[in-house]
Amino acid sequence: MSKHVVALAREIPPGNRKLVTVRGRPIAIFNIKGEFYGLLNRCPHQGGPMCEGVLTGLIQSDDPGTYQYSRAGEILRCPWHGWEFDVKTGQSWCDPEKVTVRNYPVEVAPGQRVVQGPYVAEKIPVALEEQYVVVEV
Amino acid sequence: MSQSLLERTATQPAHLGLIDCDVHHALRSPKDLHPYLSQKWRDHLTTYGSRRPIPFISSSPYFKSAPALSRKDTWPPNGGPPGSDLKFLQEQLLDRYGIETGMLHLLSITGMDQRNQEFGAALCRAINEWQYAEWTQQDARLKAAIVVPGEDAEAAVKEIEHWAGNKDFAQVSMVTHTIEPLGRRRYWPIYEAAAAHDLPVGLHTSGNNGHAVTPTGWSSYYAEEHHEVAISQQALVTSLVCEGVPARNPTLRVVLVEAGVAWVAPLCWRLDQHWKRMRDEVPHLDRPPSSYIKTQMWFTTQPMDEPEKPEHLTKMLDWIGWDRLLFATDYPHWDFDDPGTAIKIPLTEQQRSMLFRDNARAAYNLD
Amino acid sequence: MSFPRIGAIDCDTHPAVPGMRTLLPYLDDHWREQVTVRGIDGLDPSSFPLNAPANCRSDWRANGAKPGSSLDLLRTHALDPFGTKAAICNCLYGAAGTFNVDFAAALSRAINDWLAAEWLDREPRLRASIVVPIQDPELAVAEIERCVPDKRFVQILVPAAIEAPLGRRMYWPIYAAAEKHALPLCIHAGSTFRHATTSNGWPSYYLEDYVVMSHAFQAQLLSLVAEGVFTKFPNLTVVLAEAGFTWLPQFMWREVKTWRAMRAEIPWVDRAPAEIIRDNVRFTLQPTDAPPEPDQLAQTIDMIGTDRALLFSTDYPHWQFDGDNALPAGLDASLVRKLLLDNPLDTYPRLKETVA
Numbered sequence: 001m002s003k004h005v006v007a008l009a010r011e012i013p014p015g016n017r018k019l020v021t022v023r024g025r026p027i028a029i030f031n032i033k034g035e036f037y038g039l040l041n042r043c044p045h046q047g048g049p050m051c052e053g054v055l056t057g058l059i060q061s062d063d064p065g066t067y068q069y070s071r072a073g074e075i076l077r078c079p080w081h082g083w084e085f086d087v088k089t090g091q092s093w094c095d096p097e098k099v100t101v102r103n104y105p106v107e108v109a110p111g112q113r114v115v116q117g118p119y120v121a122e123k124i125p126v127a128l129e130e131q132y133v134v135v136e137v
Numbered sequence: 138m139s140q141s142l143l144e145r146t147a148t149q150p151a152h153l154g155l156i157d158c159d160v161h162h163a164l165r166s167p168k169d170l171h172p173y174l175s176q177k178w179r180d181h182l183t184t185y186g187s188r189r190p191i192p193f194i195s196s197s198p199y200f201k202s203a204p205a206l207s208r209k210d211t212w213p214p215n216g217g218p219p220g221s222d223l224k225f226l227q228e229q230l231l232d233r234y235g236i237e238t239g240m241l242h243l244l245s246i247t248g249m250d251q252r253n254q255e256f257g258a259a260l261c262r263a264i265n266e267w268q269y270a271e272w273t274q275q276d277a278r279l280k281a282a283i284v285v286p287g288e289d290a291e292a293a294v295k296e297i298e299h300w301a302g303n304k305d306f307a308q309v310s311m312v313t314h315t316i317e318p319l320g321r322r323r324y325w326p327i328y329e330a331a332a333a334h335d336l337p338v339g340l341h342t343s344g345n346n347g348h349a350v351t352p353t354g355w356s357s358y359y360a361e362e363h364h365e366v367a368i369s370q371q372a373l374v375t376s377l378v379c380e381g382v383p384a385r386n387p388t389l390r391v392v393l394v395e396a397g398v399a400w401v402a403p404l405c406w407r408l409d410q411h412w413k414r415m416r417d418e419v420p421h422l423d424r425p426p427s428s429y430i431k432t433q434m435w436f437t438t439q440p441m442d443e444p445e446k447p448e449h450l451t452k453m454l455d456w457i458g459w460d461r462l463l464f465a466t467d468y469p470h471w472d473f474d475d476p477g478t479a480i481k482i483p484l485t486e487q488q489r490s491m492l493f494r495d496n497a498r499a500a501y502n503l504d
Numbered sequence: 505m506s507f508p509r510i511g512a513i514d515c516d517t518h519p520a521v522p523g524m525r526t527l528l529p530y531l532d533d534h535w536r537e538q539v540t541v542r543g544i545d546g547l548d549p550s551s552f553p554l555n556a557p558a559n560c561r562s563d564w565r566a567n568g569a570k571p572g573s574s575l576d577l578l579r580t581h582a583l584d585p586f587g588t589k590a591a592i593c594n595c596l597y598g599a600a601g602t603f604n605v606d607f608a609a610a611l612s613r614a615i616n617d618w619l620a621a622e623w624l625d626r627e628p629r630l631r632a633s634i635v636v637p638i639q640d641p642e643l644a645v646a647e648i649e650r651c652v653p654d655k656r657f658v659q660i661l662v663p664a665a666i667e668a669p670l671g672r673r674m675y676w677p678i679y680a681a682a683e684k685h686a687l688p689l690c691i692h693a694g695s696t697f698r699h700a701t702t703s704n705g706w707p708s709y710y711l712e713d714y715v716v717m718s719h720a721f722q723a724q725l726l727s728l729v730a731e732g733v734f735t736k737f738p739n740l741t742v743v744l745a746e747a748g749f750t751w752l753p754q755f756m757w758r759e760v761k762t763w764r765a766m767r768a769e770i771p772w773v774d775r776a777p778a779e780i781i782r783d784n785v786r787f788t789l790q791p792t793d794a795p796p797e798p799d800q801l802a803q804t805i806d807m808i809g810t811d812r813a814l815l816f817s818t819d820y821p822h823w824q825f826d827g828d829n830a831l832p833a834g835l836d837a838s839l840v841r842k843l844l845l846d847n848p849l850d851t852y853p854r855l856k857e858t859v860a
Contacts, residue, residue, distance in 0.1 A: 046478040052210045061772040064732030065673070079209035081472055082202050082765040094764045094776070202765055318704045318712075349699045351723030352716065354668040360766035361669075361726040364758055365703065368723070372702035372716045379712045399754035403804075407715055407748055407793040414558040414823055415711040442757045445778070449807045453754065456800065472765065 001136050009131040012036070015073055019051040022137045027104055029133060030055070030087050032074055037087050038104035038135055039076070044092075048080030050101060055087070105136045154237030155476055156497035158437045159341065159394050159465035160230065160279070162241050162272055163205075163220035169271075170246070173263035181256055187246045188253075190347040199350075199362040203471045211469035219469035223275055230468045231278055234476045237494070238503065240307060240465075241272060241281045242341045242394060249287050249312040250344040257286035261296055265306075273305035280501075282310035282339050287319075290326040297327070301334035307501045308337045308392065312344025313373050320373075320380030328386050337390035337435075337500055340373060342366045363472075370396035371404050374430065378408065381421040383429040390500055392435045395467060399442040402456040405430055431458055435500040437465035438492070439474040447482045454482075463500060464493045507828050508840060509587035513848035513855070516692075516745045516788045516817035517582055519623055520548075520572035521597040521615065530614035530621075535607070547598035547611070549663070551694040551717070552822075553710060561823040571821040575626060582820035583629055585828050590859050591818075592658060592852075593623055593632040594692050594745060600638045600663050601696040608637030612647050616657070624656045631855055633661035633690050641677050648681045658854045659688040659743065665695035665720040671731030683737045686853040688786075691724055693717050693746035721747040722755055725781065729759070732772035734780050741851055742785045746819055749787035750794065753807035756781060782810045786851050788817035789831075789843060790824040798834025805839065814843040815851060 006020040012031045019041060020027050026041035028051030041051045057072040075093065076085045084093035090103035164170065167186070171179050192198050203209060205218045211229065213222035220226060231239060248260030261284045268281040283300045285293035293311075300306045309331045317323060319340065331338050349355050350365045370393050383389055405427035412419070412426050422429075436457075444450050454462065467473050476493070484492065497503070521527060524545040528536050538544065548570075552559045560571035564581050572578070583591060599611040612635045619632045634651045636644035644660075651657045660682055662670070670691065682689050694717075700706045701713045701720075721744050728734065728742060756778040763770075763777050773780070794801045805814070818830055831840060849856045 046475045048208075048475075049210055054209060056768070059768045059771045061732075062735070062774075064736055064772040067771060080475075084767060094767055314704055316705060318702060318707050321705075321708060346703075346705060348703050348705055350703050351669060351726075352695065352699055352701050352703070352720040353665040353670075353723050354699055356669060356723070356727060356730070357672070358730050358766070358769055360762055360770050361723075361730050363766070364726055364762050365723065367758065368719050369703045372704050372707075372719060375712050375715050376702070376704065376707055379707070379709050379715075397754075397758060399757060400751065402795070403748075403751040403754065403793065404715075406750055406795050407718060407791075410791060410793050411558070411711060411714050415556070415709075415714070417557070418709055418711055440758075440761065442754060443761050444753070444757045444807070445809070446807075449753065450757075452803060452807075456795065 003134050003136050005132045006135050007133040009036070009133050012133065015055070017051055020135070022135050025137060027135060029106060029135070030076070032087055036106040036133055038106040039085070039087065039090055040102040040104065043078040043080060043083065044099055044101050045078065045081055045083055048078045050076060050078060050085070052079040053077050054079070056084070058093070106133065155235055155464065155493050157230070157234070157236050157239045157466050157468070158392065158463040158497055159439060159467045160239040160241050161220045161244055161467070161469060162226065163218050163243070164246065165217040165221045167246060170260070170263045170267055173266040174259060178256065178259040178263070182260075187251065189250075189345045191345050199359045201359060201471075206471060207469045208471050208473055223272065226468070227276060230466065231276070234466070236278060238497070239279050240339070240501070241268065241279055242310065242339070243268070243284060244341070244343055247284065247312055247344060249284055249310070250315065250346065251286065254286060254289045254292065258289060258292040258296070261286050262299075265296070265300060269303070269305055280307035281305055282308045283336070284310050285327065287311035287324065287327065288316055290323055293327045294330045297330045297334060297336070301336065306336070307503070308339040310339045310341065313340050313342050313369065314344035314346040314348070316346055318372065318376035320376030320378070320382050322380070325382070325385070328382050328389055332386045332389040335388070335502060337392050339392040339394055340370070341394035342370055342396060367396040367400070371400055374404065374434065375408065378426045378429050379419055379422070381419070383433040384422055390433055390435070392437065392463065392500055394437045394465065395439060396436065397440050397442055398436045398438055398457060398462060399450070399453045401430065401436055401461065402453055431461065435461055435463050435496060437463045439465040439467040439479070440472045441474050441479045443481065451482045459488050459491050460496055462492050463497050507586055507830060508844065510841065510845060511589035512586050512816050512844040513859070514582065514586070514588050514591035514818050514820070515743070515815040515848055516790065517578065517591045517593055517820045518572045518822070519575070519578065519593045519595055519619065520570045521595065521618070522570055522573045527611070527614040527618055530617040531610060535610045547601070549596050549598055549601065549694050550697065551713070552596065556710060558714070558823055560821045564821045575623060578820065579627065582818050586818070586830060588629060590629055590631055590855060593619055593630055594661055594690065595619060595632070595635055596692065596694055599635050600666060602639070605637055605640040605643060608639055609643040609647060612637050613650070616647070616651055620654060620656070631656050631658045633657070633659045634687070635661050636678070638662045638666055641675050645677045645681050648678070648685070648687070652685050655854050655858050657687075658852045659690045661690045661692060663694035663696055664691050664717060664724060664747070665699065665701065667696070667698045669727030670724045671727030671729070671733050673731065676733070676736065679733060679737045679740050683740045688741040688743050688851060690743045690745050691721065691747070695720065718748050718751055722751070725755070725785065726759065729773060729777045729780055730770050732770065734784050735772045735774060740784060743788065743815065743851065744785065745788045745817070746790065746822070747787060748791055748793040749808070749814065750792070750801070750804050752787070752813075753804060778809065782808070782813070785813070786815050786847065787813055788815050788819070790817045790819035790822070792824075792832045794832045794834075798832070801832055801834040802836070811839055811842050812847055812850065815848050816844045
């Protein structure tokens with residue numbers, strides 16, 4: 001496993017996302033209320049592009065006809081078949097034990113700790129103080 | 138489903154030249170038909186429009202999973218609804234998956250189920266001309282269906298005869314939610330004409346006929362209704378067989394589209410069992426109902442069934458008969474089947490060829 | 505296999521009401537007079553034409569009497585040959601079909617009282633389903649509560665095709681009563697013809713109407729699950745009678761697939777629909793709608809994913825098998841025992857209490 005800079009943190013404001021490729025793997029990076037999460041951009045169902053999915057809240061109910069809404073913007077619906085995944089853990093809402101989308105640890109690192117890479121090569125001159133989004137793959 | 142199975146992809150079928158038996162092109166708007174309609178019908182389309190026996194002008198009462206029933210990534214970058222941009226469809230579907238032939242099914246507007254029958258006939262002609270000029274003549278991989286005003290058999294036969302022999306049209310198509318079940322006598326001339334011109338009849342679940350979506354009334358949720366439209370295809374098969382449509386037209390071929398396939402085997406068993414008890418009622422059937430299904434009917438695979446144990450699907454497909462199956466993506470709909478990943482069971486070379494290509498060549502009599 | 509005589513429980517038989525005259529003693533003065541003065545009669549369900557060969561085996565027909573109308577013949581044809589120790593009577597006479605809900609309630613009362621007096625009282629092996637006016641759930645609950653003290657009533661009976669899908673909230677008072685009294689809900693083949701028998705319109709032939717009845721059952725299952733009936737009433741058991749069951753595996757596959765996409769629309773469905781069906785739904789054996797090969801039937805049942813789903817039935821006097829071949833080929837001995845005995849006892853707590 002190694003760390004890779006994939007974006008500037010400010011490129012991905014809260015509620016937004018970016019598709020990046022790291023070591024040949026397409027990864028969707030999401031900013032959920034200031035925290036970053038990464039998901040492999042391939043739905044475990046049929047391979048749909050997760051990064052293009054809709055972010056929703058979580059709708060639950062223990063009593064038909066009532067709806068409890070929480071976690072706005074934290075559930076990703078695959079753009080193909082609409083399967084719901086918890087962006088933070090990759091777990092499928094329908095089948096949490098059996099179906100997950102591969103999630104990648106994402107951290108925001110200050111400039112000095114990053115690994116050399118093309119992005120850094122482009123950004124270093126202006127971005128020493130800035131925060132980088134780093135993916136470990 | 139185990140994670141490893143979900144991540145497994147079937148061998149890419151691209152090198153075979155895949156035949157996709159359910160592709161949905163779309164109008165950008167009803168105005169696209171104006172060049173093909175007389176002024177009278179242009180005006181009618183604009184003023185009264187397509188009136189359907191449902192509560193809303195521009196929505197189904199069953200709200201779908203996603204806008205335009207479509208995958209979120211299929212909205213063309215240049216505007217228009219999913220399926221309306223040929224170039225985008227070519228890139229995202231035909232080129233990407235190496236599709237040799239795509240069978241087009243238009244779902245809206247349909248001339249097929251217009252209550253105003255004159256209008257319906259005019260719409261069908263316009264739709265067919267639009268398909269020819271702007272789709273099949275633009276990309277030889279695409280084949281259209283001759284859409285016909287099903288409730289008016291005479292007009293439908295005229296429309297078939299107008300296009301018969303034109304290689305851009307691979308089949309005849311009607312909606313499936315009709316005033317009477319499609320096996321009934323009033324529709325027989327349509328089957329006779331299709332058979333006479335060696336055109337299969339492709340029946341994609343569609344239309345509104347004012348009947349409840351189930352035999353016991355109206356479902357509340359799309360989660361039910363989406364499944365119900367597949368169940369209605371079983372009733373359609375039952376009608377065609379019991380009324381003797383394949384029996385009376387031994388060369389007729391019928392394709393049932395977008396209902397999945399696993400139900401075919403148990404329906405055959407049930408039909409055969411009860412035909413044994415009631416065959417005196419249907420003397421025009423001189424052999425078990427399943428025999429007509431297994432020789433004259435084909436079924437598109439989408440949405441592909443996904444049992445917890447994949448070997449169950451293999452068995453079910455064995456019981457149906459691998460020669461009955463036609464692969465389809467249903468692009469651009471949300472429950473699309475990806476040619477590489479939708480089939481989660483091992484396939485022999487022969488099964489792969491049949492499913493992705495050879496069965497379609499037989500059903501559609503493609504060179 | 506020769507029929508194992510272990511004291512089977514037959515979960516679907518059809519005593520027939522000879523005519524409204526038979527029920528007159530069980531109506532009050534007002535309704536007795538209405539029936540007589542207005543000539544109300546002939547409420548046999550259209551879903552079972554009386555003379556169709558399918559609805560009575562030729563060797564079970566006798567003396568021009570209505571099939572199923574004789575207790576003696578029921579004993580001789582359906583109980584004795586199989587060593588049956590208990591059989592459930594599902595009377596299909598048309599209470600659910602009338603538009604006058606008060607009459608539906610009165611007719612239901614009469615049928616239930618007639619069953620108790622002329623069938624259950626005379627034959628200790630018999631049990632019955634409570635016929636209810638499903639058209640009016642409040643009146644249906646009243647009839648359930650009225651019959652509950654008689655332990656020989658073991659379930660509630662409704663036809664498969666009615667005015668609205670059974671999952672709808674307006675029916676829920678019935679399920680509350682059912683769950684409270686440990687009475688399964690039996691959905692039985694038959695249509696009240698409030699809707700076309702297919703969503704494609706009205707078929708021509710009885711054969712078609714019969715075959716597509718499985719779609720009414722499927723619609724009911726979709727509704728019961730989607731509306732959250734099993735979330736609200738987790739102890740409710742539903743029995744599908746004369747529905748067939750070999751369609752069940754593919755039905756469950758499709759239902760689960762749809763649920764994975766649409767979970768948020770019906771968020772009270774808290775687990776895969778297939779699991780809910782395995783836990784809460786049962787199927788009578790006839791018609792078996794068997795595949796051509798015996799081993800295929802065993803494989804189909806295996807696909808259902810539980811050995812608890814099936815309940816033995818003869819469907820007497822409907823012609824579903826010949827001779828004493830009430831069991832299809834291809835079932836192993838342990839499954840046979842389960843469906844003949846264990847599953848029915850498990851499904852019907854009130855029956856379990858009273859069976860020897």
